[in-house]
Structures are given as structure tokens and as C-alpha cells.
Amino acid sequence: MKKNKSILLLSFVLASTLLVSCEDSIDKVNSPIPYEQIGGYDNSDEVAAEHLVSKFSFDGNIADSKNSITDGTGTNVTYGTGIKGEAYQGSASSFISYNTVANSVINVKSISISMWIKTDPHTGGAQSLFMLPKKTDFWGNIFTLIEGTGPATTMLLKNHIQKDVTPSISWAGQFIEHGGTNVLANMFGVWKHLVWTYNGTSSTYSIYIDGKKLEIPASIAKRYASDPTTGGAPYGELANSEVSKFIIGGFQQHLGAPWSDPDGWMLHYTGLMDEFRIYDAALTDNEVSALYKLEKDKR
Template identity: 40%
Template sequence: MKNTKISASALWCLALAISFSLVQCTKAEKDDDFTPGDPPPVEGGFVNSSEIEPASLVAYFPFEDNVDDKQATVTGGAIKGSGTFTEGRKGKAYQGANGAFISYANPGAVGALTSFTVSFWINTQKHDGGAQGVFALSKEDGSFWGNFFVIIEGNNSSSDKMLTKLHFEKNVTPPINNVEQWLDLPEALRPDNMYGAWRQITYTYDETTSKVAYYANGQRITIDENNAGAIVNRTDRKANDTTPLGALAFKNPAKFVIGGYQNQLGAPYGGAEPWMLTYTGKLDEMRIYKKALTPQQVSALFKLESQGR
């Protein structure tokens, strides 16, 4: 009887030793190397990118071997030219090419934005000779500039700072003094190290504050003194008019383009000018929301998408 008790005690001690050894050998998980099951949430409590403002997401293009908007509001999409698909930041991505772009017959809810967040991943090299179009919301009347677009300017310098330009408009009756709004940063404020690898770009505009903000890889770019977002008003056209821009209003939105300008669509836009280039890099995970995401949400979106979530 005494020998039985000693054996049981020895077995218990052996099991405890093995358990302690396993705990000691377990390595901490890295941010991008999760074990099966739900990974830990990022700041804000988000586990997947789909959890960020789902009710405000009006268009989502993951480019999983197709050009479909998963929110099904932007429809009638087709690749024009030799654009194709390739390995992306998350799954597959759109691979642009010279003269290639994606045309959508119906811009859906993108045409009704009054505030916005637009976020996308790019992987591109420097180019010269003009500006490449990332996306554009066209106008039915054939006006020179579209309602809403982002372009990447050429760079033939040794700097890896990227100049992207954001354009959006407010077309109302009676017309306001400054219909066109541009965010065009001086070189000192442009994000660095933006070429040759996957980089996320995000823009937001909030109609309640009339402020626009710019993010690179989830980090807010300082574009004003207190980094609270630049106030968009009409002072650049009329010195005594300081009325905030407020809710946007697009004029007769007709089509949506990814990887080019509205001018690539042909009539009634008069054709693309020589400096209007199509996007030739990789493009992935484009999301458009009808509200301005908070800095925390933008940061969370970057972290989640960079981890493939």
C-alpha cells in the first residue's frame, strides 16, 4: 500500500514538471503569425477589417480575380486594356498596365457621398511623364475635372516621397465660390518610402467639421499646425468668404473609374491628355465609406489589412 502511494506521488510530480516545461518553451505570438482561431483584437476591439463601420461602407473592391464591388452598389465593371490580377496585399490584387483601367457603368452610392473615407493599398514604382489616376468619379456633362479622384504625380528625383493629389467638389445651386477642393501637399509633408512595396493610403473628409485628413500606413500626416485636419473653406477664391464647405454634392455622377481618369472613357470627355496616365502598379483592398473614419479606426484598418484580416 505504501509503494502505491509513492508511485502516484511520483507520477503527479512528473506531470507537473512536463507542464511547466511546455509553458517555458511556448513562444509569444507575433503580430502577423497567429495560431488558428480568432486572433487578438487591435485597438478599438476590432478582430477583422469588416468590423470597422460596416454600415457606412458603400464600396469595397478586394480584386479577388474580379473587379466586383462587394457592397454591390458600384456595378457594371469591366477591365479595359491589358490589366489583370496578381498576388496582393491580401489575397489577389489588380495589376495595372499602360492604357489599362477599370470602367464601371454605375457609380452607385459613391455618387451620393457628402462625407467620405477612401482607403487603398498600392505597390508601385516611380514613374515620369505625367500623373497616374488611381480612381475617378466622372461627371455626365463632360467637364474637364471629375467629381472626386486621386492621382499619383510623377517622380524623377532621388526622393522616395510620393505626391498624391486628392480632388473633390461641391456643386450646388446657387453655386459656391470654390467648387473645386484640392489636397496637394508640399514636399516636406509628403510621406517617405512609398515605392516598391505595399503601402496604404487613406483620405477622409468630415462634413460636420469641413476637415480633410490624410494617412499613410495608418499614420496621420501632419498637414496643419495641430494635426487636427485641414479646414476646407472657400478663402482661396474670395478673401471675405470663410464659410466652411460642409456637406459635399457631386454633379451628375455618371461612371466610376479605377486605374485612370474619366477622360479614358472617351466621349464626352474629349480623350485623355498626354499627362493623364493610367495606373501601372498593383492596387488592392479599396474601401469607400460615407463618413470620415476616426484616426483610431484608420489605424486599426491598416493593422488588420496588413495582417490579412
């Protein structure tokens, strides 16, 4: 009997040890598996982190998580399903007005604008996605517009940059237009990642769709301070002036004084917008690609 008790005790110890060992193995199997890095980054906020000056995620609020653009008021703002959490849902009367803009945004010399958009063709004018206003001018400092083209498969996009210096230059404010053979294809009805950059050192403009750099002619990519055919110098670093407020989903004229009433062609953005970012540098090809993939992966 004593021998049997010893055998029974030994069996219990062995069984207990095996059970613990199995549980340890299960815990190891079920432990979180780390994400693979994309472009050397674990999440989207790591991409050019030292140059990210403003970020709007629109997860149920209009706040800039970098606190560079603040004191905001939303007009008829609603939210929809975004590429990552929620997204700003525009309409014919929606926009967001911010009263305070930090120097980190005002004083950008180079810039990258990144956002996800999902919109449909429209007619009747131009929709403004965002604008950094200018108090003393009909046009603002920096902004992005989508021209109305009617039912179409191509998007006529216009970006605007500003260089106000003393003495002034002939081509201080510049529209960079994707029209004619350079319109953007397959941009409507689905989420598209849009990034455009301007490098103040090389005076070069670039645009990316879904992480890929588009081939554009030198007449669009290279920017000049005046007519290059008559000896115009490169455009150089940006210089915004008379900055007042910031607007998402509309033109500066939608903000009231000191601007006059908006013209009839000045339309609010009616689509969805998500993960809107401003950088004070021109992102590299790898950084744009990584940003696209990480945000698409909801990281």
C-alpha cells in the same frame, strides 16, 4: 485464474479511460485559438461597417462586394500578389470602367478612401488611381492622382473633392495637394496603406499612411467655400453632380464620350492596388489604425 482475469479487465478499463482522457486533452490543445481583437474588431469588414459603401478586393475579379459600383469592364487587367489575396496590377494601358454607380456613392457628404498601393516613381504626367467622373466638366468629382516626379523618394499626391450647390460657391472643386514640404516620404517600392478622409461637418481633411495620421498644416486640413482671408465660410458637405460611371486606374477621359480624348499627361496607374474601399463617413484615428492592422494580418 478468475482473479487474474478480473485484474486484467480492470487494467484494460483504466488504460482505455486514460487514452480517452489523453485524446480529449489533445483535442483541447489543438482546438483553434481565436484571434485577438484589434481596435475592438475581429476582421477588417467590421470597421465602420455601416458606412462601407464600396469595396474592391481584386481577388481575380473586378467586382464591388457591396454592389454599389457595378457593370464593370476591365481593359488589359491582370492580377498580382496582394497584401491580402490578389491585387489589381496596373499598366500603361490598364483600367476598369464601371457603368453603374449607386446613390450610396454619389450622395456621400463625407468620405474616406482606403487602399493599399505598391508602385514606383514615374515621369511624364499624372497617374490616376481612381475617379468618380462628372459629365459636364473637364475634371471629375472625386479622385486621387500621383504626379510624376521622376526617380525620387517622395510622392506628390493630389486628391480632389467637389461641392456643386445652388447658388454655386467660388471654390466648388478643390485639389488637396501634398507637395512642397508636405510630399509623402518612403512611398515607393513597398506596400503602403493609404487613407484620406474628408469630414463634411467640420470641413476637415486628413491623411493616414500605414495607419498613422500625418501632421499637416491647417492650409491643407481646413477647407473653405471661398477665400477665408475675405470671409470665406467652411466648405461643408460634399455634393457631387452629373455623375456618370466610375473608373479605376485611369482618368474619365479614358472612358470615351461624353469626354474628349485624354491629354498626353493623363496616365494610367501602373502599380498594384488592393482592398480599395469607399466609406460615406470620415473614419476615426482608431478605425484607420484597426483597418490597417487587420488587413495587414489578412483579416
